[in-house]
Amino acid sequence: MEEISKDSFVTLENLVTILKTSESTVRRDLDELENEHKLHRVHGGAELLHSLQEELTNQQKSIKNVQLKTDIAKKAASFIADGEVIFIDAGTTTELLLEELFQNDIKVVTNSIHHASKLVERGIDTLIIGGVVKTTTDASIGNVAVEQIRQLNFDKAFLGMNGVDDIFLTTPDLEEAVIKKTIIENAQKSYILADSSKIGHVSFAKVARIEAAEIITNHSDLTLMKKIKEKTRVFEV
Template identity: 60%
Template sequence: MILEAIAAEKIVTLEHLVGLLNSSESTVRRDLDELEAERKLRRIHGGAEALTSSASELSNLEKSVKNVQEKMLICQKALNLIDEGDVVFIDAGTTTGVLVKALSQEPVANLTVVTNSIHHAATFVEQGIKTIIIGGLVKERTDASIGGFALEQIESLNFDKAFIGMNGVDKEYLTTPDPEEATIKKAIIANAKDTFVLADESKLGQFSFVKVASLNQVTLLTNRTEKTILQEIKKKTRVIEV
């Protein structure tokens, strides 16, 4: 019945399922956990949603309305990790977009920002923050500059810290749907002293088409969750919970 509801509605709330099944909240939560472990749905805050193909990707507009509160908590912690005089890379995406907004409201002295998002860059320039924009082919759905030209520029630079988004974080790898974006993210990680992956709990235990990097190459910033996958992730890399 849960799978039928999700197939019809795409997203269902825990409250709706409790009423539909005439079961306790704890029972429904256990059912959702089991179904997610079987990769039949994806848990989200307050409910669950249908899985998408590992090669498919939501647009920035579709992503921007999901898990907003969790993204804000994660990005406030990320903001506190940025020091005066840092050179930081912030990649394209909706979670990193929340960090961009926070930085524009609470600027860090002598900061240099490098980004492959035209919208992120515009926000920083408006606030008078020193900004370097990576050029290249702009991917419409994610606002990310990709391709050989973008890769060449990133590989010529070094960053104190990098803050990147990710579609999937499982117990071994970071993954994303697009091979060209994966190549860009790999280069960012390789050229940063420290890379922080900003991923709310809906990304944990999920995987996409292309492997970006092993978990031990980054630090994960995520919200507190009881998901067992987080304990597996902690065995492989540093995790900062908010």
């Protein structure tokens, strides 16, 4: 619990090293702590329990599940065809998608100034959405951003999401929820890039029903994934 309090996340591998014990013992203890509602078990480790409104900064998110997020980003890139107009919203998993863009003649629309800078450096045709910049996620939000997105159409949209259960896609911030909802409404097809820590998690603001997008994830909880697969398409990495 001391280790997890430092970054809100701890890996199984680090605990094995620190505690000088077996992986099976650490797994058993983590399961026990989860049963006591002291933490939330995720693939490869555990994280602190979060309130509905709690949101980690991009810096905090960037150290979590990096390899899994990379695998998810690579899978997402495989759905992009030459000549398409795609939307990539702000986030650490969607940021990894930028490195996988090798298609010809694509146009990328984004509401992240960080994403836009990287895309321009790579010589990719880029349109940035304006608005008020939310410092924790680097996302343009507010009415200006919403109105700009409403004027556009996208072949595909790729979004991060804080919470994905078998009913709703959710995020902690009301304004960011409106942005994500508007993106989904204006895309022919939307994909949610969600590592295992997001599956089963519920945040404050509802973005859309689970049927509104397809899910790309590494999650392996058979019971929950079965419920989600009954309502939408899931791509597992």
